[in-house]
Amino acid sequence: MKTAIEIYKLLPKTNCGACGLPNCFGFATKLAAHMASLDDCPDIAEEDRAALRDADTGRRESPGTVYEQALESLKKKIQAVDFKKAAGLFRAIYRDADTITIEFLHKRYVVTKHAVLTDSGEKVRPWTAILIYNHLCMPSPPATAGEWISFSAIPQSHAKDKAWKGHVEEVIARHFSGKVEELKRACENFGCVKTDREGSHDAAYTLRFFPLFPVLLLFWDAVPEEGFPAQCTLLLDKHAPHYLDIESIVVLGEEFAGRMTEER
Numbered sequence: 437m438k439t440a441i442e443i444y445k446l447l448p449k450t451n452c453g454a455c456g457l458p459n460c461f462g463f464a465t466k467l468a469a470h471m472a473s474l475d476d477c478p479d480i481a482e483e484d485r486a487a488l489r490d491a492d493t494g495r496r497e498s499p500g501t502v503y504e505q506a507l508e509s510l511k512k513k514i515q516a517v518d519f520k521k522a523a524g525l526f527r528a529i530y531r532d533a534d535t536i537t538i539e540f541l542h543k544r545y546v547v548t549k550h551a552v553l554t555d556s557g558e559k560v561r562p563w564t565a566i567l568i569y570n571h572l573c574m575p576s577p578p579a580t581a582g583e584w585i586s587f588s589a590i591p592q593s594h595a596k597d598k599a600w601k602g603h604v605e606e607v608i609a610r611h612f613s614g615k616v617e618e619l620k621r622a623c624e625n626f627g628c629v630k631t632d633r634e635g636s637h638d639a640a641y642t643l644r645f646f647p648l649f650p651v652l653l654l655f656w657d658a659v660p661e662e663g664f665p666a667q668c669t670l671l672l673d674k675h676a677p678h679y680l681d682i683e684s685i686v687v688l689g690e691e692f693a694g695r696m697t698e699e700r
């Protein structure tokens with residue numbers, strides 16, 4: 437099995453986005469974690485494709501991958517969760533002792549102790565289930581603090597800071613550079629709510645990764661004549677570390693950026 441760096445070296449490095457990821461490195465990371473398939477990138481040279489075959493041992497649904505294994509272990513953990521209590525804590529909807537529904541990135545999911553399904557009953561990719569189960573397994577989450585902090589203010593975020601900036605905030609900034617109105621439309625399509633927060637930004641929206649996980653998106657458009665590139669900051673509620681572990685927050689942010697930039 438190849439590492440993400442080894443895989444990256446064999447990719448086209450054009451960051452074209454056709455694989456659904458904002459850049460080739462993101463794709464390499466997902467391929468290394470068996471969350472993607474070689475078939476998702478149409479531009480890999482044949483000889484590189486052959487060299488990468490061993491890294492492509494698992495598509496998202498393949499059993500036995502690290503994500504499948506993590507999901508299996510989380511399923512054991514979720515058995516101990518009292519869904520009635522969890523629904524109250526996480527602002528989900530209690531259905532019965534084995535079923536709740538919860539909003540996640542502006543879509544509704546049906547969560548049982550054995551599977552996570554879309555609203556229309558389709559099974560979700562392992563990592564989606566992992567994020568939802570991880571959230572519901574967080575012990576005693578407090579109510580939101582109502583105070584925004586940057587990602588880098590989260591304890592132990594240092595190692596993930598670059599990923600957050602590069603794979604989340606910069607993806608949104610680059611994509612919507614010079615296109616503030618498109619950004620606003622994308623935010624509104626995503627269920628984000630415009631806020632009247634004061635500041636020099638060109639757009640400010642609140643959204644919820646989960647019902648109990650608010651986020652504030654701030655966007656400054658590029659000013660080419662001053663050499664000022666577009667910037668985006670996603671601020672998190674101060675209690676965010678009680679809502680998900682740091683790795684999961686980054687994956688969630690990447691998915692949010694991916695979905696936002698697809699919804700032009």
Ligand code: SF4
Nearest residue numbers: 452453455460463477
């Ligand atoms: S489709 Fe291929 S070339 Fe394009 S960003 Fe994804 S990995 Fe890179």
